[in-house]
Amino acid sequence: MADEIQNAAPAEGAPQDGAPQGREGRGPRGGRGRGPGGDNRGRGGRDGNRGRRDGPRDEGGEELIEKLVHINRVSKTVKGGKRFGFAALVVVGDGKGRSGFGHGKAREVPEAISKATAAAKKAMIRVPLKEGRTLHHDGAGHFGAGRVTIRTAPPGTGIIAGGPMRAIFESLGVHDVVTKSVGTSNPYNMIRATFEALGDQTSPKAVAQRRGKKIADLLGRGGAAPEVAEAEAAAVTE
DSSP: OHHHHHTSOOOTTOOOTTOOOOSTTOOTTSSSOOOGGGOOGGGTOOSSOTTOOOOOBOTTSOBOEEEEEEEEEEEEEETTEEEEEEEEEEEEEOSSSEEEEEEEEESSHHHHHHHHHHHHHHTOEEOOEETTTEESSOEEEEETTEEEEEEEOOTTOOEEOOTHHHHHHHHHTOOSEEEEEESOOOHHHHHHHHHHHHHTOOOHHHHHHHHTOOHHHHHHTTTOOHHHHHHHHHHOOO
């Protein structure tokens, strides 16, 4: 009986004395295999989400529209040669009436863009839109040598603007507008002048609240019929 016990074959999967252990014979702490459940947490958390970015989002989780307007490269001569730096101008908006611009400087382009984007998110302003597609009234703004004019437009006009001004209206959510810029082509001055003009925009609802009147009364003073004024007043949302 003792001889039968000594000569019995080892259990399946059990390591034999003196035999090299393969990958299957490693202990629970050995090897580079996956842990229980088939996850990869034992190899530095390679679950496919490391370094992932879901796009720019503000504090409320709302998706923002980022427009890179201009990048300027500057150089500084030092003892060992030249040292380069970059300045980025970025416009950010939510496409629903909020927009802002920011400026950032860094030694690398991505870092400069990140700084400019963060500055733009902090400087966002709200502009009232008519029917969610155009401005309520015409406006003008100037900064330095830059002078811009913005005008409301009927449906189907599109964004008649170029360069930095187009980036502002696309991020703002304006679909119909006519603009004109004179005096300079400097993107910084053009953007500041455009935001000055947008800052002067007011809606009939805000004017009516400030004056203690009804929106239909203000719209009717322009010569519109009472029925038309009532319909337009009902369509005003902001």
